[in-house]
Amino acid sequence: MTTSRRQFFGQAAAVSAGVALSAPAAEALANGAAPDAPGLVEVAFKVNGERQKLSLDPRVTLLDALRERLGLVGTKKGCDRGQCGACTVHVDDRRVLSCLTLTATLQGKEVTTIEGIAHGDELHPVQRAFIDHDGFQCGFCTSGQIMSAVKVVEEREVRTDDQIREAMSGNICRCGAYPNILEAIKQAKES
Amino acid sequence: MRAFDFATASTVSDALKLARPGSAFLAGGTTLVDLMKLDVMTPDRVIDVNALPLKGIKLRDGALHIGAMERMGDVAAHPVVTSVHPMISRALLLSASGQLRNMASIGGNLMQRTRCDYFRDVTSACNKRLPGSGCPALTGINRGHAILGTSDSCVATHASDVAVAFVALEAQVVLRSSDGDRTVPLEDFYRLPGSTPERENVLGPGELITEVVVPTLSWARHSTYLKIRDRQSYEFALTSVAAAISLKRGVVQDVRLAAGGVGTKPWRLRAVEEALKGGVAMERTFSDAVESAVDGARPLAHNAFKPSLLKRSIVRALLDAAGVR
The missing domain is CATH 1.10.150.120 ([2Fe-2S]-binding domain)
Incomplete structure (x- = not known):
């Protein structure tokens, strides 16, 4: 069995988090929220054509939701301040910065990431x-x-x-x- | 980022009802989300106004009306804007990046905060962010700071490009609150810092910009927006100039001038406009007239180049706008 670098770090983080926190609390922390924070918002939107429904802290950016909640790590976190463009995705067919987009604002929107532009095995x-x-x-x-x-x-x-x-x-x-x-x-x- | 309560408004009256002390309206988020991450802005309620019907770009009663929720990129590309007020389009296209212009709204652009690094760093003192704490920019790194309209409390520049074009064109903003609508010239919308730099504009609590109204000007096609910056693209202005000029047989009939990157608010250059009227449109006339642009300027340790840069930028913008280069 081979383990990628990302899987290794993911497992290591889960093990160390498991010492003190329950899994949902660890997830909440990973997303930048305090454990059992009130005021989660429900957001239903499409990512690369697939319907997604997330319950999340309103502070979670689209960039973090893609990477940490949906496992779409092709979108990169460079500056996380809207200055570098590494996190560029399409929302309703326009290029935008996912690090400055709050996921809570995306109700009913269509998001396309780098994982969604090829046609099967045929590259864009x-x-x-x-x-x-x-x-x-x-x-x-x-x-x-x-x-x-x-x-x-x-x-x-x-x-x-x-x-x-x-x-x-x-x-x-x-x-x-x-x-x-x-x-x-x-x-x-x-x- | 501090925790906040999130609400979505679908009508302007909903948005006004949801507003309360400590709340913030969220449009494109390019300023607000950035500054919330830095803990510079800490609203306890964020009201998403992206669904409000404040759209539309049209000519009506001799003025260009731009809905506050129109995005920068859409305004810049709109055929009515490019034909009636190309200066607005040019100022927008020289701002930010393609991604940011797709996100940022016109109302939000006018509400953007200064790029002063001390303002953006919560470990620094800053009278704008924390009134009474002091202004490290006065004696610190102040190359990008203002020389006009400054005070002993604040020397931060206003960062918007399109606001400079709007001020040159005598645009007005329509503001809505529970008391109804009011219309304010954009030049008067912004306050000078004085001893209260935390109060940047005349917007009341819970009041919302709904529209920008720009009077048409038959000669505004002879205009330009010149932006001088450290890199050629995707950078804020060291100095910028919005210029429109009306000529008759080579003589200046009328002119509009405003500057950015040098003032604590978008800076209309009325004295220069007056000095230009009636003069022959040529470089010598322009360079004689620009002296008054820097009346009252207070350069700082690192931006002593700005008065000269401003004057030369005005001359170049006038030559471009007049087509006499």
Whole structure:
């Protein structure tokens, strides 16, 4: 049996939390809420086409709900302050920052994450283009870059290199893969 | 983030009824959620106003009406805005990022808080956040701070770009409370810090911005919004200038000017406007007229460059708007 790094840390956290807390209390803490906090809110929304119903503390951001409650860890937490773009997802078909979105505001909304853009085994053209052009180094910003790029590719008024750079300026890459990201987006625009 | 009670309003009257001392309205969340995470804003009730019917961008009775819940990106791209007031569109597109412009509402943009690092850091003193605690920016790191409208209590700049364009165009905001509607010029909506920098605007408790009304100006197509910043995109202004100019045979008939990044509120430059009227639209006229832009300016240790930057930015914006470069 192989254990991924994420599974290992998850199990280790559960074991250490189990010493002092019941499972629901540990979950509440993991989501940033005090144990048995009053005022949980019910939110029914769709994520990648699947209906989800969550009962959560109103402080829980979409980013934390995706990662900690729904196990969709493709969306990354970079700055958690709306400054880096790593957490970019689509809500009702618009690119937004999941770290500044409270899940409680998403009643009836449709969320798409990096896990939801491929068709089965067939990558989205933007995913394909990022691989073709090596549009990343460490990869941490990549899911946010791709989710942003998917929308930039659809924007017809964004044509020139400078316009693409400007449209993508909300996604920071500290490895500096920008030239390859630009080439990937140009390829995806052409296809 | 502190705990809060969450409520959703579907009508404006619901929202007003849910409001109480200590509550906050939540639109795009790009300021409020950020500042709640930092414990800078600690509302005990958050009222989601995203479903309110404060939408619509239209021309009516000689003015452009923008619903408070319209998103920055939608306003910037709207054909009526780009044709009637391209300056508004340009100011919006030079703000934030594509993601943030999809989220942030126009009403929320006008309510955004300063980017002063001392305000955003709860371990620092700050008269705006904790009245009477002092202002570390006066003697601390103050490169990005204001030179106009400052006081011994506060030197924080107002961060909005579009508010600068709105002030140049003499926009008004419609405010609704349980007492009904009132209309306030945006320039008067914002307060100078004085000795009470925690009071940033004239909004009463539980009062909500419902609409922005911008009078049309036949010559406002000859306009620009110039933004100078440390990086080319996704950055707040060191200095910005909203300019619109009306020329007749090369002579300035009328002009509107406002500046951002230099004032504690969006800064209308009336003295410069007066000095320009009747002059020949050329660089020399513009550079003579801008001297009064910095009357009363109080530069700080790290932003002594701002008076000069402001004056040169005004000249460049005027040359662009007048098309005489």
